Every structure is written in C-alpha cells, then in structure tokens.
Amino acid sequence: MSQDIATIRVTRYRPEKDAKPFFQEYKVPYRHDMVVLDALNYIKAEIDGSLTYRWSCRMGVCGSCGANIDGEPKLTCASFLHEFKGRTITVEPMTHFPVIKDLVVDMQDFMEKLVKIKPWIIREKETPPEQGEYKQSAKELERYSQFSSCINCMLCYAACPIYGLNEKFLGPAATALAYRYIEDSRDQGKEVRFPIVHEMEGAWECTLVGECSVVCPKGVDPMLAIQKTKILGATNAIKSLLMPRGGR
Amino acid sequence: MVDDGRVEGVTAIEVRTGELVTILGKAVIIATGGCGRIFQFTTNGWIKTGDGMALAYRAGVPLKDMEMVQYHPTLLPNTGILITEAARGEGGHLLNKDGERFLKRYVPNKMELGPRDILSRAEMSEINAGRGFEGPYGSYVNLDLTHLGKITIEDKLPFVKELAEKYLGIDPEHEPIPVRPGQHYMMGGVHTDMHGFTGMPGLYAAGEVACVSMNGANRLGSNSLTECLVFGAAAGRAAARYAVKMESPSFGNPVQGEVMMEEKRIFDQILKHEQGERISSVRTEMQNGMEKHVGIYRDENSLKEGCRIIGDLKTRLSNAIVEDKDHVYNTELVAALELDFMLDVAETIPYSAIQRRESRGAHYRTDYTKRDDANFLTHSMAHKTPGPPRIDYSPVTITRWKPEERVY
Numbered sequence: 001m002s003q004d005i006a007t008i009r010v011t012r013y014r015p016e017k018d019a020k021p022f023f024q025e026y027k028v029p030y031r032h033d034m035v036v037l038d039a040l041n042y043i044k045a046e047i048d049g050s051l052t053y054r055w056s057c058r059m060g061v062c063g064s065c066g067a068n069i070d071g072e073p074k075l076t077c078a079s080f081l082h083e084f085k086g087r088t089i090t091v092e093p094m095t096h097f098p099v100i101k102d103l104v105v106d107m108q109d110f111m112e113k114l115v116k117i118k119p120w121i122i123r124e125k126e127t128p129p130e131q132g133e134y135k136q137s138a139k140e141l142e143r144y145s146q147f148s149s150c151i152n153c154m155l156c157y158a159a160c161p162i163y164g165l166n167e168k169f170l171g172p173a174a175t176a177l178a179y180r181y182i183e184d185s186r187d188q189g190k191e192v193r194f195p196i197v198h199e200m201e202g203a204w205e206c207t208l209v210g211e212c213s214v215v216c217p218k219g220v221d222p223m224l225a226i227q228k229t230k231i232l233g234a235t236n237a238i239k240s241l242l243m244p245r246g247g248r
Numbered sequence: 249m250v251d252d253g254r255v256e257g258v259t260a261i262e263v264r265t266g267e268l269v270t271i272l273g274k275a276v277i278i279a280t281g282g283c284g285r286i287f288q289f290t291t292n293g294w295i296k297t298g299d300g301m302a303l304a305y306r307a308g309v310p311l312k313d314m315e316m317v318q319y320h321p322t323l324l325p326n327t328g329i330l331i332t333e334a335a336r337g338e339g340g341h342l343l344n345k346d347g348e349r350f351l352k353r354y355v356p357n358k359m360e361l362g363p364r365d366i367l368s369r370a371e372m373s374e375i376n377a378g379r380g381f382e383g384p385y386g387s388y389v390n391l392d393l394t395h396l397g398k399i400t401i402e403d404k405l406p407f408v409k410e411l412a413e414k415y416l417g418i419d420p421e422h423e424p425i426p427v428r429p430g431q432h433y434m435m436g437g438v439h440t441d442m443h444g445f446t447g448m449p450g451l452y453a454a455g456e457v458a459c460v461s462m463n464g465a466n467r468l469g470s471n472s473l474t475e476c477l478v479f480g481a482a483a484g485r486a487a488a489r490y491a492v493k494m495e496s497p498s499f500g501n502p503v504q505g506e507v508m509m510e511e512k513r514i515f516d517q518i519l520k521h522e523q524g525e526r527i528s529s530v531r532t533e534m535q536n537g538m539e540k541h542v543g544i545y546r547d548e549n550s551l552k553e554g555c556r557i558i559g560d561l562k563t564r565l566s567n568a569i570v571e572d573k574d575h576v577y578n579t580e581l582v583a584a585l586e587l588d589f590m591l592d593v594a595e596t597i598p599y600s601a602i603q604r605r606e607s608r609g610a611h612y613r614t615d616y617t618k619r620d621d622a623n624f625l626t627h628s629m630a631h632k633t634p635g636p637p638r639i640d641y642s643p644v645t646i647t648r649w650k651p652e653e654r655v656y
Contacts, residue, residue: 016574031384033326033416045528049580050572057293059329060414078414100264101577 003029006081007088008039010051012102021099024048025088030081036091037065037076040103053103060217063151066158067103068092073158073215094158096167110154113170117178117196122189134186147180147225149218156212156222168201172212172222175203179225182232194236203229249503250307255450256497258303259510263582266575268511272499274491277444277483278304278453282434285586286594288539289430291320291330300457302589304438309446310629311593312459312642313436315601315611318467319544320432321367325385328430329415333469335393335408335425336360338400342371343390343424344379350389357656365466365610366656368429372544375428383426390424397421429544433472435463435610436600439629439642444483450490454483461627461644465609518584524569527584530561534587534594537561542598547615554598559636562591596630599637604628621651 006028013021026047028039037055044051055065058077065076070090081089097105121134156172157163163171170178178197181187197203203226212222249257249270257272283298284290305311321342322331336342342360344350354370355362362370371389374380380387393401393408398421401409405420412418412425437459444452444460454460455476462479463471497503534557541554565587572580606620607613625644630637 014574015576044580045526045532049526049528049570050574052572052577052579054579056295058327059411062293101574104577 003031004082004085006030006039006084008036008043009088009090010040010043010103011092011099012051013099014050014052014101023090028081032080032082034081035077036067036069036074036079036081036089039081039089040076040091052101061151063153066094066153066155068094068158073155075153075155075217078217094154096158096160096164097154105154107154109167110152110157110171110173113174114152114177117170117174117181117193118189119177119181121181121184121187122192123186124188136185140185143185144180144183146220147176147183147222150177150180150216150220151218153217155215155217159211159215161209161211162205162207166201166205169205170197170199170202172226173220175206175229176220176222176225179229182229194233197229198233203233206230249506250448251497251503253449254497255307255448256503259507261514261582261585263577263579266578266581268507268514270499270503270507272497272503273450274494274496275450275452275487277487278438278451278457279455279480279483280457282437282456283590283593284431284434286534286538286590286597287317287431287543288535289323289325289328289428291323291328291430291432297586297590298593299586299589300453301438302592304446304448304451304453304457305592305596305630305632307448307451308632309448309451310439310631311436311596311637312439312461312627312629313465313600314434314593314596314630315604315628316435316463316465316609317431317597318364318433318435318610319368319429320364321371321429322391322425322427323430324411324415325383325388325426325428327415329411330432331391331408331411331425331427332405335391335405338393338404339396341392341395342367342427343392344374345381345389346379348379350374350379355656362656363466364432364469365612368544369612371427371429381426386428388426388428391427392424393420394422394424433467435459435465435467436628439627440479440483442479442482443486444479445486450494452483452487454480458483465611514581514585519570519573519581521567521569524567525564527565527568527570527580527587530565530568531583531587531590534558534561534591538594538597542594542601545612545614546601547613548602551598551602555595555602555636558591558595558598562595565591592632596637600628600630600639603639619654625651 008026008028009023011021012024026043028042040053056062060075060078067076069079073094093099093103093105100106150173160172163169175197178193182190182193206226210223255276260269262269278300280300282292282296284292284296285294301311341349342351351359351370355366375387380389401421409420412420434456437457438446438453440446440453440458440460444454446453460479537557541550570580570584572578604624605616606624607617608619626641629640629642
C-alpha cells in the first residue's frame with residue numbers, strides 16, 4: 001500500500017489563549033486504510049501535542065469521536081482519508097454544541113436529556129434475581145432492537161436543524177432511546193415516559209427533516225422512532241377520550 | 249490516598265478545568281479494566297492504560313500473575329479490531345501464505361476450534377518460519393470465510409462482514425481477511441480475595457483490573473462477564489459492609505500532604521519541562537518492546553531485554569515534554585499520566601515472567617516449554633519498590649478441581 005499525503009484543516013480554539021476559533025492546516029502521510037482519527041492521532045503524536053479531540057475505542061463502538069468532516073457530522077474513526085483524495089479535509093467540532101477546546105464539545109445538555117427519559121427498565125415491582133429473568137421472545141426484541149444500537153455519539157443532534165434552533169428540543173437520540181424502552185415488553189414505565197416525550201419540546205417539535213437517520217453511524221432510524229412515538233401518543237389520546245376509565 | 253495503611257479516597261483531575269480534585273471515601277473500588285495499550289497490538293479500547301492497576305500497586309497492593317497475558321488469534325493487523333471467534337466457529341479457516349491450513353501441525357484434533365493461546369502461538373510460529381504474509385503493519389495470516397457462502401456470512405457473521413468492509417475494504421465473501429494475534433486480556437491484576445478485597449483496608453477491585461484468580465493462567469471465553477457480574481457484586485457488598493462501620497475520613501494529614509505532593513508532581517514537574525522528547529515516542533517504544541520481547545514467545549534473553557527497555561523508558565519519560573500547557577481539557581497531560589501508569593504496570597510483566605521458568609497457560613517460555621507444578625504451581629506477586637518490582641509467591645488454593653495435564 002503506497003503512502004499519500006492528506007491536507008487536513010482542523011478547528012483550533014484554546015479558550016485560555018484564543019479569542020475565537022481559527023483553522024490550522026497539517027500535512028499527514030496516509031495509507032489506504034487510514035481514517036481521519038488516525039490522522040488526528042498522527043498530528044498529536046508527531047506534529048502538535050496540543051491538538052485536542054475526544055476518542056476512545058477506534059472502532060465505532062464508543063461514540064466519542066464525532067466531528068463535522070467537510071461539514072457533515074461523522075465519526076472520525078469511520079471516515080477514510082482516501083475518500084477525500086486530492087482535496088483539503090476540513091475537520092470542525094460538531095455543530096449545535098458549545099465548544100470547550102479545539103474539537104471537544106460540551107455534552108452536558110445531551111447527558112441531561114438522556115437521563116430525563118429514564119433509560120432503564122422500569123418495573124411496577126422489582127422481583128429478586130432468584131425468581132428468574134424477565135423473558136422476551138425474539139419477536140418482542142425485534143420491536144425495538146435497532147433503537148438499542150445507539151452509541152450516544154450525538155451526530156444526530158449535530159445534523160438536526162430543529163435542535164439547532166431550539167436546544168430545548170428533546171431531539172433524535174433521546175427520543176429513539178425513550179421509544180426503545182416504551183416498546184420493550186419487559187418495561188412497565190410507559191406512563192412515566194409518555195409525558196416526557198410528548199411535552200412541549202418533545203416528539204411533536206420534529207418536522208421530518210430526517211437528517212438524523214442519514215448521519216447515524218449505527219443504522220438507527222431516530223426519525224422513525226419519533227414518528228412512532230407520535231402515533232402512540234395520538235392513539236393514547238383518542239383512547240383516553242373514548243375510554244376515559246382506562247380501556248385496554 | 250492512604251492514611252496509616254487505610255485507603256481514604258482518590259485524587260483526580262477534572263479534565264474540563266484541569267483542577268486537581270480530592271474525593272474522600274470510606275472505601276474505594278477500582279474498576280478500571282485492563283492495560284492492553286501497553287502492547288503494540290490489542291483488542292482493547294485505546295483508553296485501557298492500566299491506571300487502576302498502577303494506583304493499587306503504588307499504594308502498596310501487589311499485582312498478581314502479571315505474566316499471564318491472553319492473546320487472541322484474530323485481530324485486524326492495522327487497528328487490532330477483533331474478529332470474533334464465531335468466524336471460526338461457523339467454519340472459517342486459518343491459512344498461511346502457501347494456502348495451507350497450518351493448524352494441522354499444532355492442534356490437529358481441534359484445528360480452528362482450538363484454544364486462543366495455542367492458535368496465537370501457531371500463527372506466530374508460521375510467521376517466524378516465513379510462511380506468513382508481509383503487510384504494511386507487519387506479518388499476518390489469512391482467515392478465509394469465502395467457502396462459507398453469502399447466506400452464512402450475512403446471517404451469522406454480519407458484524408465480521410461490516411468490520412472487514414469498513415476497516416479493510418474487503419468483502420469476506422470473496423477475499424480472505426488478514427489477521428494476526430494480539431493482546432486481548434490480562435489474567436493478572438490487582439490481588440484480591442473472593443470478596444474483591446485487596447488486603448489493604450478500604451481498597452477493593454473487580455473486573456479485569458483485579459486478579460481474583462478465577463481465570464488461572466488462561467481465561468476461557470465469556471468468563472470476564474462472570475468476573476464483572478459476580479465479583480463486581482461481591483466487591484460492592486464487601487465495600488459497603490466495610491464502609492458502614494467506618495468513620496468518614498477527614499482531609500487532614502497525611503492525606504493533605506499526599507494531595508500536595510501529587511499536585512507538585514503534575515503541575516510543577518510533568519507540566520514544567522520546556523524541552524525534551526515527545527511522550528508519543530516513549531509510548532511507541534514501550535508498545536513495540538513489549539510486543540517483541542514480552543509477547544507470545546518469551547525466553548530468558550528476551551525478558552531481560554524487556555526489563556531493560558521499560559527501565560530506560562521510565563527514565564526517558566521523566567524527561568519528556570508535554571507541549572500543551574493549558575488547564576482546560578489537556579489531553580496530552582492525561583496521556584503523559586497514563587503512560588506513567590502503563591510503564592509501572594508493564595514493568596511487572598517481564599519481571600514476573602522471567603522468574604517463572606516454565607510454560608503454563610498463556611505464559612510460554614521457549615527455554616522452559618513444560619509446565620512445572622513442583623516449582624511453579626503458585627501465584628507470582630509483584631510488589632512496588634523504589635527500584636524494579638520485587639517478585640514473591642503466594643500459594644494456589646486447590647479445592648474441587650485438581651490441575652490436570654492439558655491434552656487435545
């Protein structure tokens with residue numbers, strides 16, 4: 001495999017030194033199988049130890065290396081350098097988030113949203129482990145399994161124009177995760193989660209742009225989850241009108 | 249932080265501000281995982297830098313059985329990404345450059361279903377005999393799934409297909425996948441009893457960081473889950489039982505003094521160097537040295553060389569430079585502290601291995617190829633000293649299952 005040279009333009013912003021962000025350009029030798037994260041690691045190891053970005057697993061599992069690459073939210077570990085052959089690659093922090101330093105963004109808002117939808121199995125009464133598992137059939141698993149593939153990389157928030165306009169919007173990943181639990185046959189927390197996903201800035205804010213589902217690196221379809229959440233909400237509303245005493 | 253032999257909390261860095269933070273606690277449970285990144289090729293996430301092992305070791309707890317390092321036979325050569333055992337379980341073949349299923353020479357009865365350590369050694373033997381392929385990231389062999397057909401690969405091995413396509417641009421239906429062995433798991437770690445207790449009041453450990461000894465010298469697949477679920481719960485319960493009967497620690501001496509020393513070490517020493525080599529060159533040499541001299545095949549000379557290299561690198565790190573002087577989100581400082589942890593942990597491996605003059609489980613000595621129960625049916629214990637680690641031994645408790653000869 002031969003070596004080429006990639007030109008990479010990275011956003012630099014060091015709050016202790018810089019009044020505002022600027023671009024810095026680096027030249028990186030690369031092979032066919034190298035990704036943008038490899039280039040960042042090369043820069044940090046060989047050229048500039050102060051370049052700052054987040055990463056951990058290097059294999060599309062941990063969700064910590066997201067950035068805007070040529071304007072599109074992507075995992076740096078899953079973006080090959082050869083795909084940009086012959087042109088400068090621009091790497092910027094994910095849009096819609098406050099920047100802490102260089103490519104590192106503030107995740108606080110997303111973390112709070114994740115906790116808000118209570119991403120765990122809620123039971124009316126917990127049984128001790130000795131009494132056995134909460135069983136589930138393959139068919140029941142199928143109802144939500146794609147939504148459990150989310151790696152919390154936040155690319156869908158960087159891609160979502162609604163979130164860009166209104167940071168209170170619960171947003172794609174958190175709604176998809178809520179839906180994952182709502183559809184889980186072992187879960188009994190629908191009554192708790194419903195008001196959260198249907199509140200003012202919940203699912204109904206979504207205008208079906210669908211960029212969230214396009215950028216997801218794990219094949220999750222948050223837009224579908226949001227639409228299904230709306231349908232469930234609407235059906236419930238009709239049910240409660242027709243059967244106010246709680247028909248099933 | 250240790251006061252009169254009792255652990256009373258930890259110091260940490262709030263990465264976002266760069267502040268040194270003191271967290272006092274009646275009990276501390278270490279659950280930081282393994283240390284794969286001290287090796288050149290590892291399946292571990294690259295944040296697995298052995299911090300927890302080093303913290304316990306520095307506090308005075310021995311690291312047990314550190315020479316027992318598990319290699320996995322099928323990693324992608326560049327990234328170390330793991331290709332699951334299921335690829336062989338479904339009928340995949342390992343081939344050398346002559347297209348030969350070379351395992352017939354090593355484990356004829358089990359072939360590709362043989363254990364991880366034997367398969368890893370077989371691959372290395374083929375490579376050393378010149379029967380491997382040469383690539384930009386060193387030698388490798390092939391994992392061939394092409395005869396399994398599209399349906400089996402898509403239905404049973406979708407993640408293998410995804411990884412091969414995404415990271416190598418290879419379609420495993422039509423081309424073999426290049427693989428090589430690499431570090432996968434540490435059987436050794438922080439010495440604990442079956443309750444996760446390290447022997448130092450207030451300090452517990454669970455998971456890969458710990459060595460509760462359920463894996464012996466060679467872990468079986470999936471048993472790391474047992475380690476987390478069963479012994480994680482046990483450590484939690486034991487720590488809780490201890491904590492309820494203890495008084496809360498107070499931020500007085502000597503704990504305060506320890507925090508100030510740590511603050512000085514980080515901010516007045518590590519960050520103050522203005523000239524020196526980059527930490528990345530020290531890290532790369534550690535990884536290459538460990539792979540070459542303390543890897544799958546070991547002997548007296550290679551292990552001596554491993555000890556020497558790590559010793560030299562420790563001196564070099566103390567003179568290396570952290571270019572980033574920021575307080576906010578200083579990932580280069582974090583990398584320097586991690587490397588410091590890794591070197592301490594790495595050093596215990598050749599020092600423990602050199603004294604174990606036998607081959608057992610994952611530890612294979614080309615100069616002592618047989619298991620020697622008369623002399624070495626025993627746990628090695630590496631203790632921190634101002635110089636190199638001191639190794640002594642602790643007896644193995646044998647209960648229901650007696651050790652047997654390993655035959656296939």
